Amino acid sequence: MKWQANSFWHFSGQVYKSHKMLCLHLQDHYQLNVNLILVGLYLNQSNTRLSQDDWRCLIDSIADSDQQIKQLREQRRAIKAQNKDYTELLAIELNQEKKQQKLIINQLNKLNPATKNQPDNLKYYCLAQGLELDSWLIRQIAQFNNSN
Template identity: 35%
Template sequence: MSLSGQVLSRLLPQWHDAIWQLCEHTYLQQPSFYVDQQDNHQLNVNLLLLAQCLDNADIELSQAQWHSLIDAISNWDKQVLKPYRQARRQAKKQLGKPQYQQMLTVELTLEHQCQRLITLQLDKLLTPDEHEQLREFSINTNQLDQAKHLAKSQHNLQAYLACYQLAAEDLTR
């Protein structure tokens, strides 16, 4: 890990890694669903997964807070992540499997940077009690629990989707 990576990891809240691991586990249950939402509705998969995770943790963000999360990653998304993803998809037919896998690995690294940006902004939005609630949720919830746990509400999912004038019913299964 680079020195800047070490400094950044000390700045990230304690729940950072565990929450994104839960999100990754959720993603791996239905990857095509999440990619479809990304492609069909221009949703950010990391934010969509985070909305579901926060619903499971019973932490509610307002639509304005969701807008601030979107704003926090907007430049990274538009200038780095989306152009790279498009280039990877276009290069798929011209590359051998090892080269294409390398491109996927780089894209995953870019996604992790997006998660860091989200985490830094979310850290500013949460109250101390919500920080503690999310920390306890991330410690006490393993990946199997997360998959089985049905959120009591879809408040965050609905608030995030409303930023794009979408409703949960608009998501394609």
């Protein structure tokens, strides 16, 4: 299957809108990348599962981009929301997120993911990140999987 960046971007916007607070919590408290959370959900919809090795390849492929986005995010968060620079930084950060999604899709198209009835990609992403799946995280993954 050939994955498309525009389709993923559209899907991400819809899912993020519904799950923004949970995505940000996983980002801030578990250091998970929101775009990788979203691609996991995107792949779940087509019953496609990435192995932990595939996840590591995706993580490695966006390492530089991830650092750039984290720096932008820190700068933006340091500025008050009423400041004009905040809106500009938010637009720049969003543009970088979109570019990162293209990197993810490009790498994904190089992989050969498996087709599974219940792919559970978020679990494999967390394991690839070296996270222990505590009960709270397991419930959140289940919530994501059941809502999409």
